[in-house]
Amino acid sequence: MSISIPKVVHYADVPALPVGEDAPGVTIRWLIDEPHDAAPNYALRLIEVDAGGHTPNHVHPYEHENYVLEGHGRVLIGLEWHEVGPGTVVLVPAGVRHTYENTGDSSFRFLCGIPVSRLTTQG
């Protein structure tokens, strides 16, 4: 296992990467990750959804822990939609379908933590 070293960076200095076709208008910044930072237990990402965009509607065997920074949207968790805005905290459990939609007219930004591969591949 690699040893992580201290990191201090502004989020805006971390590249914003397109998420892909299943997430129109969405970019992701890997603020703390495995390949560069040797994140020991979880990766921290900042996700930005343009007006009208949405994150993938999908399911995976690990949780999300989210904190909404800016904008307005809604999140589907299982069968239920929830309105979210700045300061909303969301736990999406493992194995539950989810998607975030930007329902506002400006950028919707939130933090998203996920466990590292060592923990997600345990099932």
Next chain:
Amino acid sequence: MSISIPKVVHYADVPALPVGEDAPGVTIRWLIDEPHDAAPNYALRLIEVDAGGHTPNHVHPYEHENYVLEGHGRVLIGLEWHEVGPGTVVLVPAGVRHTYENTGDSSFRFLCGIPVSRLTTQG
């Protein structure tokens, strides 16, 4: 192991608890935790430091992953101080001494993730 269930809450609805004598002017909100939420891999906390306050100057065998929400401060990591403000991302590795100080004249608030007890007691 408990199964976590979906959670959607505003941070302000989570109680702010005093951290203690070694952290004057500091409160902590356990946004996603083990006892209530069965956080699978890491707990998410929001820490608020009043003007003039600071978090404990301490060392522990697990990392912090931080995101500064509001205010201005500085963080000591090992022997080096770093200025931080809104949008700053910080990784404090396990086993490294650290403290956050509020150097502004308003509240300094940041998110702080830590691994759950199952993972911290391995180290």
